[in-house]
Amino acid sequence: MGVREQQPNLRRKLTLLVTGLGLTIVLTVGFMVAVVQIQSAITAYTFGESVWSRAQVDAVRHFHRFGETGRFRELAQARQSLMVPIGDLHARLAMTASELDWARARKGLEQGGIHPDDFTRMILLVRYLSWLEPMETAINAWQATDDLLMEMDQIGNAMEREWLSESPDRSHLQDLEQRLSTLDDQLRSRALVFRLAMGEAARWAAGFLSWVSAGFLALVTLLSWFLAVQLVKLLQRSEQSFRSIFEQxxxxxxxxxxxxxxxxxxxxxxxxxxxxxxxxxxxxxxxxxxxxxxxxxxxxxxxxxxxxxxxxxxxxxxxxxxxxxxxxxxxxxxxxxxxxxxxxxxxxxxxxxxxxxxSTELSYLATHDSLTDLINRRAFEQQLASHLGRVRNGGEQHALCFIDLDQFKVANDTSGHDAGDQLLRQVASIIQKNLRDTDILARLGGDEFGLILQHCDLDIAHRLAEKVRASLDHLVFTWRGTSHTISCSIGVVPITAETTGISALMRAADIACYTAKDGGRNRVCLMALDDEQLATQRGEMEWLSRIQTAFQEDRFFLEGQVIAPSRHSNRGLRYEVLIRLRAPDGKVVPPNAFLPPAERFGVAGRIDRWVITHVLEALSRAPQHLERLDACHINLSGRSFDQSGFADFVVSQFTRYQIPPHKICFEITETAAVHNLLEAEAFMKRLGDMGCQFALDDFGSGLSSFGYLRQLPVTCLKIDGMFVRDILTNDTDLAMVRAIHDIGHTMHMTTVAEYVESEQAAALLTDIGVDLLQGYWVHRPCPLEDILNMDDV
Incomplete structure (x- = not known):
């Protein structure tokens, strides 16, 4: 056999050997990684057990303190601590279900204090290795804590009911504390079993790794030796082939x-x-x-x-x-x-x-908006930082503008995203044509644009901003036969050496733009950084931290206001739940002080979640009240619809507290529904299919009114109070109320009049045919617990 015939055979043999060696190494590494992952998962469970035990001990301690003192802060801390083991409980149920629920398992582990990096390995360990004897023992010990945790939660509820009563029964509280101590001992015992079983699992994994590693190491050594011998032979022939490699x-x-x-x-x-x-x-x-x-x-x-x-x-x-x-x-x-x-x-x-x-193109894409070809937020902030640096060095004047389109969302939602994209391109082109060559325009995201006006004082900046605004004033955008009128609101602030940084500068321009929109849209708002109006807006932004603190200190509470039939009927009890905030000094903060900033700065969604959870929890504790309840009205902010997972959260609360969905009527303001039309419609469709009712609040105050009623599954129409308040003296308001009521009844909706403050107004509304009345004449808001305990309305 010649050399040429030997080389292909040798190469094939070497290829097989290298492949075998590679596979062996891969398998070795795979086994090692797998066992290390198992050990890491076991370690994570051991750590999780310590977190679980600490939380359980903290929960028992706070329950004891609550039973002794009646301080509800202790109860809140106990429940917060108890959520850790309960989160682990939910995670285990998701992991051991017939079909693995990844999202629920991850959420439960997160609630249980587990680091996100450990989620996957912990889920896979329980899912696929629960048949191992140590794991089976640990899981059985884990499962044995379920009833004990639920009983602990029930003991906390029982303590709460005692302390909420007029004369708490001390002997009953002592019995509950004694049972709590017994549960504590039982839970500690289960935790010890779990910890020992996990230790045994860790020792098994270490032993298994040692044997596997030794076996694979021997195999790798043998293959490596054989491969080295063959490689030496091949290298002896490599010199002959170098020239052909070089050339080819x-x-x-x-x-x-x-x-x-x-x-x-x-x-x-x-x-x-x-x-x-x-x-x-x-x-x-x-x-x-x-x-x-x-x-x-x-x-x-x-x-x-x-x-x-x-x-x-x-x-x-x-x-x-x-x-x-x-x-x-x-x-x-x-x-x-x-x-x-x-x-x-x-x-x-x-x-x-x-x-x-x-690479050059990618660099361009990284700094430019692909839709409009303008620079993006990242590049804009870099430009802004550069201009601020030059201003601080002296000798230059610049201004920053925020441009926000008016009514863009309506056009985007009704005509589709393709139309919205085309509209943004057209707007960008129009603005660009009305700027100087030295000015810098960027798309910051959505329908927001940023603009740096170079080398100009505030007067010139104001004129340039007005020129941009005028160029878009009443812009008529037509898409497939549908026309939309677009304008813009612009906030202008100077770029001064006193500015603390680009974040403060961007925030000031954002506030100025918001002020322009709040003042009626389609206008320019000019603000200096020390402007009194800017300071006022910043003051409103401070509400964000106050609201966060109120959540931490549990200073929110609920009231209710009855909604009564205008005529005698067999309707059950109906009322609206109202959120209230108690200041640190004990005074009640008016809702119009904290709700608008909450809407504006993105925490209204968290308030909605708090209200939904506490209302459903309260109803679950009052089954007799629930039987005679026609509908409990809960207000929703339009900001909640912007949050992914909000509908999932609401559905989960219904499941958790087992409240019949038809007992709840969600109120959505007309303005919020219109500005979040697609999201609101999807939410109402999903919850409506479950049986929930929906009311359109403050109807008639928005810009759209009747046109959107056909798109939304609304069953109840609440006439805005600004029309009801002066119904006795203002013929226009009276006609408006009649029109809203008539269209509501034509569409088979229940109508509700708000702000009914006199018997004469109630009588007039009854003559019109309005179904339900709400206001101080009907009922003054009172604590929700009082309504839950009402014998009659």
């Missing part, structure tokens, strides 16, 4: 002597550079490099000549024979020639012109 390589390979002359080059190098081999061989290597790039990596070039380094990689431009430039990646290596006792350089040359072009 698809990338350029060049050999250069210490003087910088090319002594050899393969065909790929000739093809890349456009030279023949005869033209390249005497050629100077430096002559191929663009003169401006010769200094690139100069230090590395000197180091490799001295022998300090063996190789380096660089990128620069090369000059082809035709004079064209190309970007190349060059890997230069220093090679010692033992035969001649000298060294030479081997350069591997790759043409990266295309990848360099793509």
């Amino acid at each position: 390589s698809a990338i350029g390979i060049v050999q250069i002597d210490p003087a910088g002359r090319i002594v050899n080059a393969n065909q790929a190098t000739c093809d890349i550079l456009g030279y023949s081999r005869e033209e390249l061989v005497p050629h100077s290597y430096r002559a191929l490099i663009h003169p401006e790039d010769w200094e690139i990596e100069k230090e590395a070039r000197v180091a490799i000549n001295r022998g300090d380094i063996d190789n380096y990689t660089t990128e620069h431009r090369l000059v082809r024979k035709s004079g064209e430039l190309l970007w190349a990646r060059l890997t230069i290596s220093r090679v010692w020639d033992a035969a001649s006792h000298s060294f030479y350089f081997t350069t591997v040359l790759e043409d990266i012109s295309e990848s360099h072009r793509l």
